[in-house]
Amino acid sequence: MDSLPTRTTAIARASDAVAAAKRIVVFTGAGISTESGIPDFRGPNGVWTKNPKAEKASNITNYLNEPDVREAAWQNRLTTPAWTAQPNDGHGALVELERQGRLHALVTQNIDGLHQKAGNDTSKVIEVHGTVWFTRCWECDDRRPMEQALTRVRAGDPDPSCLECSGILKSDTISFGQALNPDVIDRALQVSDECDLMLAVGSTLSVFPAANCVPRAKAGGAPVIIVNGEETAMDRYADHLLVGQIGEILPALLAEPD
Ligand code: NAD
Ligand code: ZN
Numbered sequence: 001m002d003s004l005p006t007r008t009t010a011i012a013r014a015s016d017a018v019a020a021a022k023r024i025v026v027f028t029g030a031g032i033s034t035e036s037g038i039p040d041f042r043g044p045n046g047v048w049t050k051n052p053k054a055e056k057a058s059n060i061t062n063y064l065n066e067p068d069v070r071e072a073a074w075q076n077r078l079t080t081p082a083w084t085a086q087p088n089d090g091h092g093a094l095v096e097l098e099r100q101g102r103l104h105a106l107v108t109q110n111i112d113g114l115h116q117k118a119g120n121d122t123s124k125v126i127e128v129h130g131t132v133w134f135t136r137c138w139e140c141d142d143r144r145p146m147e148q149a150l151t152r153v154r155a156g157d158p159d160p161s162c163l164e165c166s167g168i169l170k171s172d173t174i175s176f177g178q179a180l181n182p183d184v185i186d187r188a189l190q191v192s193d194e195c196d197l198m199l200a201v202g203s204t205l206s207v208f209p210a211a212n213c214v215p216r217a218k219a220g221g222a223p224v225i226i227v228n229g230e231e232t233a234m235d236r237y238a239d240h241l242l243v244g245q246i247g248e249i250l251p252a253l254l255a256e257p258d
Helices: 003-019 060-065 067-079 089-099 112-117 146-154 180-193 210-219 244-253
Strands: 024-030 105-109 125-127 131-137 142-145 169-173 197-201 226-230 240-243
Touching: 003 197, 003 226, 003 240, 003 244, 024 089, 024 180, 024 210, 060 067, 067 146, 067 169, 089 105, 089 112, 089 244, 105 180, 125 180, 131 146, 142 146, 180 210, 197 210, 210 226, 226 244
Parallel strands: 024 105, 024 197, 105 125, 197 226, 226 240
Antiparallel strands: 131 142, 131 169
16 A cells, blocks of 8 residues: 555656656546546446446447437436536646646547636647537537537427438547547647657546557657556556546646746
8 A cells, every 4th residue: 555655755756757848748537527526437436337237328339229328318418417517626737737838738538628617728638539518410510519409408309410411419429339530539649649748647548549649658758657546557658657536646746846
């Protein structure tokens, strides 16, 4: 078990690596948002850890073929915690890093929009798995604010279809079995090649191709810091492995150097 002084030393060492870097890429997963009340999938209290059936509903084939699955998804979207969640100290620390002028890009697997809500510039945030704040038509790609579709659901439409072409609508997120947007994932891998430090936060680093950002940065010579509450699939790449609460570790790790 980690004693407190050991952990403080580990954070201080990693902080030195951060202070020496000028083009930092941060890679975030669901773990950075749990302290804002949005559950992750695979952590100890994750949605799938507690209810393995929930994984099936996020499969694109089921969504497209089964109206019941879509209707249940729209009901869930009415009350998704993302609408009211507030960014936490972990998100805040990444805004501070951008203010210091050392954030090259923020690659996120999260779909909750909390990095932008916290104040990171939208041009820095690369949402490799999309966002719940918009809908996209499966047929014609028409993209609109989610609120428009939710208003229709509240008015009694159980499965609102595209206003342009009547195609199936879903949130503008990447479901399982669905291809990633090639421009977005290419940009995420590109910034990972360019960075001089990779900071991976709150991810099991087990979802591909997004998780490839970490070995790509490492291959380019960048040191890797991993912050997570448990082990990840890529701990072997880490120069600094910080295990604990993200909301406590990130502010300490990213405070302005003296
Ligand atoms: P994951 O659920 O696989 O892993 C999250 C990790 O964070 C776990 O290892 C967990 O132990 C750790 N963790 C949780 N809270 C923590 C805390 N406060 N401090 C330290 N560690 C903490 O998440 P993932 O790797 O991002 O992959 C899941 C996929 O699900 C992603 O593709 C993402 O798109 C999606 N997802 C997004 C959200 C969101 O937008 N907030 C939420 C759930 C799932
Ligand atoms: Zn359409």
